[in-house]
Amino acid sequence: MKKSILLIxxxxxxxxxxxxxxxxxxxxxxxxxxxxxxxxxxxxxxxYINSKLQCVNCxxxxxxxxxxxxNKIGTFIGTATSFPAYSKRYKDIISLQNRIDxxxxxxxxxxxxxxxxxxxxxxxxxxxxxxxxxxxxxSSKAPRTPSKIEMWDRDRNKFSSLFxxxxxxxxxxxxxxxxxxxxxxxxxxGEGVExxxxxxxxxxxxxxxxxxxxxxxxxWIKDNMPLDNANLSDQEVIDxxxxxxxxPRMSYRGFKVEDNFKKLGLxxxxxxxxxxx
Numbered sequence: 001m002k003k004s005i006l007l008i009x010x011x012x013x014x015x016x017x018x019x020x021x022x023x024x025x026x027x028x029x030x031x032x033x034x035x036x037x038x039x040x041x042x043x044x045x046x047x048y049i050n051s052k053l054q055c056v057n058c059x060x061x062x063x064x065x066x067x068x069x070x071n072k073i074g075t076f077i078g079t080a081t082s083f084p085a086y087s088k089r090y091k092d093i094i095s096l097q098n099r100i101d102x103x104x105x106x107x108x109x110x111x112x113x114x115x116x117x118x119x120x121x122x123x124x125x126x127x128x129x130x131x132x133x134x135x136x137x138x139s140s141k142a143p144r145t146p147s148k149i150e151m152w153d154r155d156r157n158k159f160s161s162l163f164x165x166x167x168x169x170x171x172x173x174x175x176x177x178x179x180x181x182x183x184x185x186x187x188x189x190g191e192g193v194e195x196x197x198x199x200x201x202x203x204x205x206x207x208x209x210x211x212x213x214x215x216x217x218x219x220w221i222k223d224n225m226p227l228d229n230a231n232l233s234d235q236e237v238i239d240x241x242x243x244x245x246x247x248p249r250m251s252y253r254g255f256k257v258e259d260n261f262k263k264l265g266l267x268x269x270x271x272x273x274x275x276x277x
Contacts, residue, residue, distance in 0.1 A: 018132055025125070032126030035119060036067045039108060045119045050250075051109040052192060052203040055123070058107070058211070060224065068130060072230075073152065073223040078145050080128040081136050085143040097124050099143050107209040109202075109250055152219060159218040162238050163264045171271050174243030177236055181226060182244075190247055200247035208252035212260055217241045246272045 020026040035045045036055040055067065059076055062069030068076030083096040090098070097120050104110040104119075114120035137146045144152055179188065185196035192198035211217045218241040224230055232240070246268060249257060258268040 021129070028122050028125045029129045030126075031118075032122035032124070033067060035123055036126060044122075045114075048104055048112055048114055048117075048119060049108040049110050050203070051198075051205065053108050053197050053205065055103070055108075057197040058220065066130075068127065073148050073220055075145055075148065076127045076130045078131055078134050078137070078147050080124075080131040081134050082139040082143065082146050082149075085139040086141065087143050094143060096127065097121075100124060100127075103210075106252055107205045107211065109204075109206050109209075151223075155219040155222060156215040158234070159215040159222075159238065159241075160264065162234065163214050163218070163242070163266070166238065166242055166264075166266060166271065168271055168273050170239045170242050171246060174239035174241070177240050178243050181232075181236075182240065185227070190244070199244050200249050202250055204249055206250045206252040206255075207257045207260065208255040212245055212249065212257070214241055214245055214260055214264060217245055242271065 020029055031044075035042045036059065039045050039054040039056075040049060040052050059068040059074045060070045060072065061067055062071065062075075068074070068079075071077075080096055083099070084093045085099075086092075087094045087099075089102070097115050100120055100123050101110075101113050101115050104114050114123070139146065139149070142149060142152075178186075182199075185193055186199045187193045187196075190198055190200040191203070198204040205211050211220060218237045221241055222230065222232060222234070222237045225232065245257070245260060247257075251257075261268040261271065
């Protein structure tokens, strides 16, 4: 298992240098790439979501300029090799399209399923193409990219423990840090600025999105933010993530913002209590 992970990690840096396939497959892959880069404006995908987000916001571009080719959490390189995979959320084996659909529904505030649609097939084709030449490494543990699954587990566990100690003071410090380090790109009200995505509100990810889960959001932020200069301390990540995910956002099938805090034994009401109390 470890040898496979190392192989994928080493190949990931160079595995995106291949050309688009010719014919219809190449056209569909290019469509998938465009949808990932312009999810909220592409003529096919925009009707599937209610947010101002694009897949590329989390699955960032690498040095080759293609979405999902960064060597950080959020990379697509190797992702397709882990499917079909076991999902704890579904308590079943899921396909790559199921996983994509989950992102559309929860992370992009989706309106309808993309499974077996032109959108779902195109996005699946692009993600699969980025794993060309890599060995199949189906996961019985989680539907995640093989080269990053150990990092996910390690950091999520670490941040889960830290979040359980969080208080209102962390929220207040998170607000200060957000204004200082995040607001320039994401807006003082969290609504996004130009090409940077909204991080709360009706046009951002839902309460059941991956980034809304406090340990998940912290793990991604630690590895990716600030953009191209990820240098936040663990405590800064905790406080910023706590503040961002305590803000209002759309619920998903009854799952609300406060439910993510309850999972860690936290009271959202106490976390964001007014400063004068």
